[in-house]
Amino acid sequence: MTPSGSASSAAPFGPREFQLVLLRRMGDFQPGLVEEARRELDASITEMREANRRWQAMVRAPRGPGELSRYRRVLGEPESRARRTVGDLECEVLRWPVPLWPDLRFEVLAAPGGPAWNAWLVRAPGAPGPELRTAADLHPWGCTVDEVARAFPPARPLEGSAPTRWRLAFTLPDGAPRTAEFTWGLLQRLV
Template structure:
């Protein structure tokens, strides 16, 4: 679809290939599809995007990550998304890292955050709520509306667990005497199960 890939101020180009905000969102959704295919299909319809475009965005982002001349780390995110509207600093252990955040059209009210080390390498990247964690009820745990920090703030005893694949996390938490597992991709809630 000519022109579509240049949506957003942060459309980067490498050897004739364009990768911007739309493609970045699709690349994230490709990973989210692991856990919530129905929600991704709905988002594709809303965007007017095809499954082939979703696959190509993922493949393109992967190629850029391995291309010797392509930007890496924070530079790659800036290439796709433009300059970060929010920049800050945060201590992590004995080091201080840069914090960069971008709003993305498909996830209003949330922002995509990257924590970067001194050399610009990305240590973590996931969705956050810029105003801080929200207090949620069990009924509020709707896919794509809450982030990892929300669960910790809303359910005493919540325990964060590394997920089985890159960019996957889980949070186990008690509710009405039952333990549930909220599963996340890039820090964004995808599905609720029982462990």
């Protein structure tokens, strides 16, 4: 921290700062949960804003590292790597632990040798997921996009309001249509 109370641009940007970036976007939907998580990270609102500013500068830098290099630089080497086929596309799957959510992993899907085309939070392998049967089971930060889609088929993806946001339309067992909103793959709210 500098004497003014803001993080220096020269300060390291690692997993803690990346978690602040995730929280910054989630604050639009769940400010109370973000406040608790920010306190757990012992970070100020100023630090969260500065982390987001620095992340956006890295993302937009014309000569900055590629997406996968950026994630590796910030998060270190992935905890796991695998190959997955999605439709006709074979992709590389990289996952990193996220201390704020120990049962989740930050997952990046990328074309082999190419750019990342999806990045979000998913359930960690072997971690028990929530039992989702009714709207009452859909708690903010309690489940991921793929968990909701599997629990209430057929779910239909909808365009999100920002690049890190997803929406999913589905029907509950009682016949009620619902839409869930996610940030970085984590449920924020039902609408």
